[in-house]
Amino acid sequence: MISFNYETKFSLNNELEVADWIAETIAQEERKEGEINFVFCSDDYLHKLNVEFLNHDTLTDIISFDYSVGKELHGDIYISVDRVNENALEFGVSFEDELARVMIHGVLHYCGYKDKTEDEKALMRSKENDYLGRRS
Template identity: 30%
Template sequence: MSLPELSLSLQFADPRHRALLPRHKVARWIRSALELPGEITVRIVDAEEGQRLNGEFRSKDYATNVLTFDYSHEPVVMADLVICAEVVAREAAEEQRDIVAHYAHMLVHGTLHAQGYDHEEEDEAECMEARESEIMLALGFADPYAQA
């Protein structure tokens, strides 16, 4: 099965993890979660920008791991994924997970949000988490929801 087409813009406002996120890997991780062709911008930010965006768009005064701004679900998925480098690094350390695997998970998670997946209700969360686990395992990573 071939993966959907992807137009990817990869931006590093916070360059500290640039070496961990080569373009070809980021594209592969996103494409694995896409169900339709996509135009996705990924922006890696510091905690200050992450907190500002989370406050401005979600009224939450802290930086979060990934923010998804989805503009179109079909016929082309169009979205911006904003990932906070400091939060991803902290979570990976706290959960004793590989930081590259955590970045991959955040990209898969954000890409699913860009297509309308959500986790506000329990049944939605179970569906989304099952899809994330399936994708991550197919990519060769551990299940992000399995207990370490």
């Protein structure tokens, strides 16, 4: 089950469509949908998590905690809507498009994709672009 939680004033206005898109992505990657919780929050909220759990004293747009078991995906994906908004402005894309990219990025990590090397980053970006093109 895909759920959406809010620790800030932001909220999705199309939760069902987003959940369906994510579920389709998971199926395309030959994985099973488990419990995936998206938590939308502020920079401050995510920064505290970044320091407390990862020892990173930096701002970030996403932190994901992966509890997947085999091919069944489970986890918590925290997204800073402040960072997404800043990045959308910086990259010249809409907030909605940048948010979708960050959301699917987290799910692709659960599917086993990495982004540490240049080759891994290129594959991740290709997968993101493919699934972004499938949104309704």
